[in-house]
Amino acid sequence: MDIAILVKLTSRAWSLNILASMNSGIPGRQAPLLAATSASRTAFAQSLDHLMQLGLLERNPGHGHPLRPEFRLTKTGAEIAQTATRIVQAVPDDTEFALLRRSWTAPILALTHRPQRFSALKSGLITISDRALSTSLQRLEDSAWIEREIDATLRHPFPTYRAVNQGFAVNQAIALVA
Missing domain, CATH: 1.10.10.10 (Winged helix-like DNA-binding domain superfamily/Winged helix DNA-binding domain)
Incomplete structure (x- = not known):
């Protein structure tokens, strides 16, 4: 999609x-x-x-x-x-589905099939603000739908985000058509 x-x-x-x-x-x-x-x-x-x-x-x-x-x-x-x-x-559970009803949840999950940097997510979701993206990522991370990893192998460490658990299931549901 x-x-x-x-x-x-x-x-x-x-x-x-x-x-x-x-x-x-x-x-x-x-x-x-x-x-x-x-x-x-x-x-x-x-x-x-x-x-x-x-x-x-x-x-x-x-x-x-x-x-x-x-x-x-x-x-x-x-x-x-x-x-x-x-x-x-x-996402069959109604309490977890409440997270999916939020505006940016599904689009963010669609882009995180593999680890993505914040800037890559922002460029993929052109109309999203920095605050909306960071808030959504934090909410998804708190719900264990997104995993945040810090890559410290480079000179400037940076976080990457990827879908896990229910987030990965949603990503695969979206990706079947893409």
């Missing part, structure tokens, strides 16, 4: 869950999707609108009520929904 699409997709907390739910056969109506994701109504509605703006969802013409529309995956949305399903299945 293209990293720019992944960054846009994961900028809303429930986007991955909505796509994975629709991919697994849950009807594209608000009530069943809301129940499957356990999101708040506001966050769910924002994620749904975001997916429509990205062109991954569309209203199902001729179905639903104007106040309770039905949605379906677009062709691109169906392809991305398969990846979203693999990502969601890689």
